[in-house]
Amino acid sequence: MKGLTHSLAVVVARWRVGAQYEVQYRLNFVLQVVESAVRLVTGVVAIRIVYSFTTSLRGWEEPELLAVLGVHILLGGVLATFVMPNMHRFRYEVHQGELDYALVRPVDTQLFVSTRQISFWNLVDVATGAVVIGWAVAGLAGRVGFVDAVVFAVALACGGVILYSVWMTFTTTVFWLVDLRDADQIINGLYDAGRWPIRIYPFWLQGTLTAVVPLGVAITVPAEALTGRVTPGSMAVLVVVAAVTVAAARAFWNLGVRNYSGASA
Template sequence: MNALRLLWVFARVGAMGELAYRANFWLQLLESFLAMGSTLGVVAVVVSQTDSLHGWQPAELVAVVGVYFAILGTINLVIAPSLSQFMQDVREGTLDFTLTKPEDAQLLVSVSNVHVFKLIDVVFGLAVLALATARLGTEVGPVQALAFASALLLGAAIVYSFWIALATMAFWFIRLENVLMIFWMVYGAGRWPLGIYPDWMRWGLTLLVPVAFAVTVPAEALTGRLDAATLGGAALVASFALAGSRLFWRRGLRQYSGASA
């Protein structure tokens, strides 16, 4: 609850900051539109050549794209900007100000910077997802909806743990921008269902960068492909990831010596 309240406060601050530059809204709209348009365009070219890609129907491929953009937008909305800010704070020593605040430091650095215009990606993603689901025609019953919602939440938790663990490395290494670039490049593979990749890539996309849990598993839940075991596995991975990244964060924080003196 406390986390949500803080997130809301920072979102309001972020909105005030961004609303001062309203032209950026249109720029973001164009960017999101082009990104979504070209991704769907490629899907269109692909499905013009085949009816099903490893068993995924066109509408299901579009659903994967929807989930991909919804998660992408969420990362860019709060996780990426907050943690980039955090890494800069470690470098410059201004993390001191955060640490003196009477709140959990991990929570503070995770929500401190909200780029509200990135909501456009989330909205586009969810809209495309809704359209795709409507086209699928299959009844999305309460069980499937629940499975989808929990898969999405678990995926978000795993992605968050991954990012916080990466960011925590800033306590030891000065420059990590390049590592984050690698995340983005690999994340692009999530536009397609993981099943199409060869085994060695699938392992990398599940374990090294959690694309599988973030995008494919929720999409599988929606299209009725998910079995209970996978969802249970995702829950297990999510709990381990959250706990492990928390431990790692605490370990890193002890390393921080501050900039004062």
């Protein structure tokens, strides 16, 4: 317990320093606002075009699609703020043989490698996603109750955990594959597929985005929770997937570190 408290204190200190470093570059805030606006406009335009021809997409109505888009942007912001900077640094250090310096620290190494950096201005995406979710809730006209909100919060947390674990597992392959730039396209493509509810996809794609690379389920189920569509079965699947991906990421990290021989002098 003492070790965990110590590790969390290190994480908080790291994030504080990272945020202080980033806020020096205020122009980056403006750039991030433009980027988020572009993402929002293209996402909303795509939905509006579809719903100008139909009122329902396999049972999903426009405000419900907005909820999926909001969760997609929000979780994408969480990824870009807290996860991606650390994954990029981890990859860079394996290439350069500098990971040894992280591995000898007296804290949990996976936690340390996953939390060293923060890309502060990407929080704009988190705020944008929250606004879109608010917009969707307004369009759902009183369909969202207190219980829905609580289930949504739990589902969103599980979704965040799944995204981190999937990216951690993917990045850990760097111990063997070294260059992941091309494979990046695949995982980013699968994440973008989560911009639409996976329930509208054929069975083979739903299965892929639930069981193989569970990025789709991490976004759709929180949106279902918000729109009152969630079933106990899909929540159970989400929780199980979250637990399995965390355990898999941990086991894979341990295996990778055991295989890592270092390259520094």
